[in-house]
Amino acid sequence: xxxxxxxxxxxxxxxxxxxxxxxARILPAAGSLSMTLDAFETTTTVIPTPxxxxxxxxxDGQPADEEATRRIAAFLDHVRALAGSEQKVMVASRNSVxxxxxxxxxxxxxxxxxxxxxxAFELDLDTRDLSRLARLGSGSxxxxxxxxxxxxxxxxxxxxxxxxxxxxxxxxxxxxxDRGRKPIxxxxxxxxxxxxxxxxxxxxxxxxxSLSAMIDACSEGDFTRIGEITESHxxxxxxxxxxxxxxIRFLRPQSVAIFDAVEKLRExxxxxxxxxxxxxxVVVLVRPENTEAVARALEGLGDIRIVGPGPGAQLLPEGSExxxxx
Ligand code: DP6
Numbered sequence: 001x002x003x004x005x006x007x008x009x010x011x012x013x014x015x016x017x018x019x020x021x022x023x024a025r026i027l028p029a030a031g032s033l034s035m036t037l038d039a040f041e042t043t044t045t046v047i048p049t050p051x052x053x054x055x056x057x058x059x060d061g062q063p064a065d066e067e068a069t070r071r072i073a074a075f076l077d078h079v080r081a082l083a084g085s086e087q088k089v090m091v092a093s094r095n096s097v098x099x100x101x102x103x104x105x106x107x108x109x110x111x112x113x114x115x116x117x118x119x120a121f122e123l124d125l126d127t128r129d130l131s132r133l134a135r136l137g138s139g140s141x142x143x144x145x146x147x148x149x150x151x152x153x154x155x156x157x158x159x160x161x162x163x164x165x166x167x168x169x170x171x172x173x174x175x176x177x178d179r180g181r182k183p184i185x186x187x188x189x190x191x192x193x194x195x196x197x198x199x200x201x202x203x204x205x206x207x208x209x210s211l212s213a214m215i216d217a218c219s220e221g222d223f224t225r226i227g228e229i230t231e232s233h234x235x236x237x238x239x240x241x242x243x244x245x246x247x248i249r250f251l252r253p254q255s256v257a258i259f260d261a262v263e264k265l266r267e268x269x270x271x272x273x274x275x276x277x278x279x280x281x282v283v284v285l286v287r288p289e290n291t292e293a294v295a296r297a298l299e300g301l302g303d304i305r306i307v308g309p310g311p312g313a314q315l316l317p318e319g320s321e322x323x324x325x326x
Pocket of ligand 1: 012013015016017018026032106107137138139140141186187190277278
């Protein structure tokens with residue numbers, strides 16, 4: 001075993017993953033498609049602890065709470081099973097934005113951890129198997145193993161991984177309206193949706209249809225169609241989530257104001273489309289040449305950050321270790 005460090009970036013889904021058909025193996029009810037970003041990265045170091053009796057986790061220099069530690073220990077059990085090892089490790093992870101705010105996502109976290117842990121345990125995994133492994137930590141993490149635009153197939157344990165999709169060059173204008181921790185995790189909210197929403201089956205069926213339309217639009221380089229499907233699919237997901245018992249609403253008045261402003265931009269001939277994950281922050285999809293104009297037009301509606309397609313998860317050279325706070 002050796003000490004390893006990896007870096008991965010979050011992704012923003014254009015076709016959303018919301019619902020599992022297998023909780024233990026994290027198999028999604030439908031496929032999804034996203035763009036891995038070039039900002040908001042997570043860097044993670046895995047250090048073998050020969051005398052350790054349990055895995056430990058440090059997040060941004062602080063010991064993590066019990067729940068987060070349990071979640072990464074459960075993930076590391078999958079890695080140990082693959083490696084035929086019982087070795088416990090220390091994990092030190094650093095996010096470039098606050099954890100739990102909807103952007104420092106579990107996607108970048110588990111993509112980085114899977115990459116670092118696989119190397120630490122000397123598993124020789126190709127991209128496909130690394131994507132499958134990351135999926136066991138957090139579903140959306142399987143897409144952050146890949147660079148740029150990728151599709152995550154629903155499939156079974158063997159066939160549910162992300163792979164690249166050809167797509168036009170695109171940018172995103174990220175508007176952060178709230179940096180606080182989410183009131184409910186994606187995982188719990190997803191479970192509640194499947195258990196209580198009367199619209200869940202229709203969501204799953206229509207997501208498959210939207211996904212194949214999206215893959216066609218991507219391969220044709222049809223930005224307008226990509227944008228239209230993106231915005232419509234995001235609104236469907238939020239409608240679905242609001243239909244749970246008890247209802248959950250992630251979008252805030254400021255989020256809705258951004259959707260309105262983006263619609264106005266389109267009416268005025270500037271093409272842009274909104275999406276939002278399980279939180280109040282809004283991400284606006286634009287053509288590269290319109291990025292600055294859209295960002296300027298949305299000034300004042302949130303903290304703005306312009307992002308583009310980013311790299312897949314990668315191992316960093318020795319000497320890149322995340323400093324431990326201990
Ligand atoms: C709204 O991947 O965080 O961002 O698999 O339970 O860990 P778990 O969920 P997670 O859910 C992400 C949901 C989403 C949509 C998406 O990224 O596709």
